Amino acid sequence: MNRILEDVIHKNADTIERITSENTMGYVVADNSTHSVAETSFDNTGALAIVKHLHGVLVSSCQSVVRDLDPTNKLCFLRVATRKFEYLVAPEEDFTITVLQ
């Protein structure tokens, strides 16, 4: 995990604390360059599955679809509502955050 991401996570510890206490099922912060889990409330297998499928497959597919429809547009945020819970995905420059609620 790179230093900048480590700093960001450290600075936002309070926010993570608040988010996770409010009826959320958990979260995953992943490093975009290495596709590794930087911080999570899940076990390693669950977190890696989310990074692989949601961050790897879905976010890239979504970004290219948004660009295909309008080359000047850019994906900001993705909400995937399923029967069991909702995935909230925030794809940032260096890292991607997913919260389950």
Next chain:
Amino acid sequence: MNRILEDVIHKNADTIERITSENTMGYVVADNSTHSVAETSFDNTGALAIVKHLHGVLVSSCQSVVRDLDPTNKLCFLRVATRKFEYLVAPEEDFTITVLQ
């Protein structure tokens, strides 16, 4: 376009009227079996692009990601927030509705 879909659209004309009058940029209703545009407020090219990319690529990719993460789970609704606008996608059994706002 099949008869059932035609009936559904006819019955929901008032709802469509209400949705489109509330700050939305437009909508597309597409038949899932034929991937054709059933009803839209966009021109044909724009509507077909949305059906092809959003309904074809993104919704299928999203459905398989949700199933991969949990085989007993199912995609209900998708919100794609972009810098310019938000795509609201409702994938139903026989048809898929997208609203731009």
